[in-house]
Amino acid sequence: EVQLVQSGGGLVQPGGSLRLSCAASGFTLSDHYMDWVRQAPGKGLEWVGRTRNKANSYTTEYAASVKGRFTISRDDSKNSLYLQMNSLKTEDTAVYYCVRVGSGWPFDYWGQGTLVTVSS
Amino acid sequence: DIQMTQSPSAMSASVGDRVTFTCRASQGISNHLAWFQQKPGKVPKRLIYAASSLQSGVPSRFSGSGSGTEFTLTISSLQPEDFATYYCLQHNSYPLTFGGGTRVEI
Numbered sequence: 398e399v400q401l402v403q404s405g406g407g408l409v410q411p412g413g414s415l416r417l418s419c420a421a422s423g424f425t426l427s428d429h430y431m432d433w434v435r436q437a438p439g440k441g442l443e444w445v446g447r448t449r450n451k452a453n454s455y456t457t458e459y460a461a462s463v464k465g466r467f468t469i470s471r472d473d474s475k476n477s478l479y480l481q482m483n484s485l486k487t488e489d490t491a492v493y494y495c496v497r498v499g500s501g502w503p504f505d506y507w508g509q510g511t512l513v514t515v516s517s
Numbered sequence: 518d519i520q521m522t523q524s525p526s527a528m529s530a531s532v533g534d535r536v537t538f539t540c541r542a543s544q545g546i547s548n549h550l551a552w553f554q555q556k557p558g559k560v561p562k563r564l565i566y567a568a569s570s571l572q573s574g575v576p577s578r579f580s581g582s583g584s585g586t587e588f589t590l591t592i593s594s595l596q597p598e599d600f601a602t603y604y605c606l607q608h609n610s611y612p613l614t615f616g617g618g619t620r621v622e623i
Contacts, residue, residue, distance in 0.1 A: 444613040460612045502566040
């Protein structure tokens with residue numbers, strides 16, 4: 398059974414940093430592109446970024462709103478995906494989801510989501 | 518960036534109704550479109566991928582169509598559990614972009 402279990406998140410002050418983790422099971426992480434999607438309170442869904450699979454050298458893409466501040470990484474040996482968030486702003490407050498791209502078509506499996514609150 | 522425009526933003530419907538939502542892309546995206554359902558406080562769930570392919574386990578009353586710039590999601594007979602918000606997503610080019618959502622209310 399495919400599962401994505403997230404951890405991390407919480408309250409952080411503006412300008413601070415936070416790292417989210419996503420533990421994958423039930424599939425071979427290195428075969429898949431993996432993304433992060435977020436949802437601000439009461440708002441719609443926003444794509445954050447992507448890490449491609451091993452065959453595509455784990456290259457990354459980011460939304461303009463987070464580029465240069467957020468970094469997506471992965472450790473396939475630990476079946477884990479990460480989102481390092483630096484220089485956080487109040488507008489980064491959202492529930493963050495890790496999501497799998499299945500066979501080239503996003504997003505067939507989602508993590509449970511984790512709330513990040515950026516506030517002083 | 519490709520803009521995804523969903524209409525309507527909200528609608529009222531009754532159990533048994535046939536409902537159709539539209540998603541328009543600001544430029545052609547072939548069939549690189551997916552539809553998601555999200556209930557309040559829950560994780561989004563994929564319903565349709567490749568514009569018209571039904572996700573395994575999703576009831577057949579859901580169907581998707583379209584290609585290029587105009588896409589539709591149809592629920593043939595609305596059920597109580599279908600009251601939710603529906604989002605489209607284009608993944609033809611970066612950045613991936615979601616539509617603003619259509620909320621279906623009783």
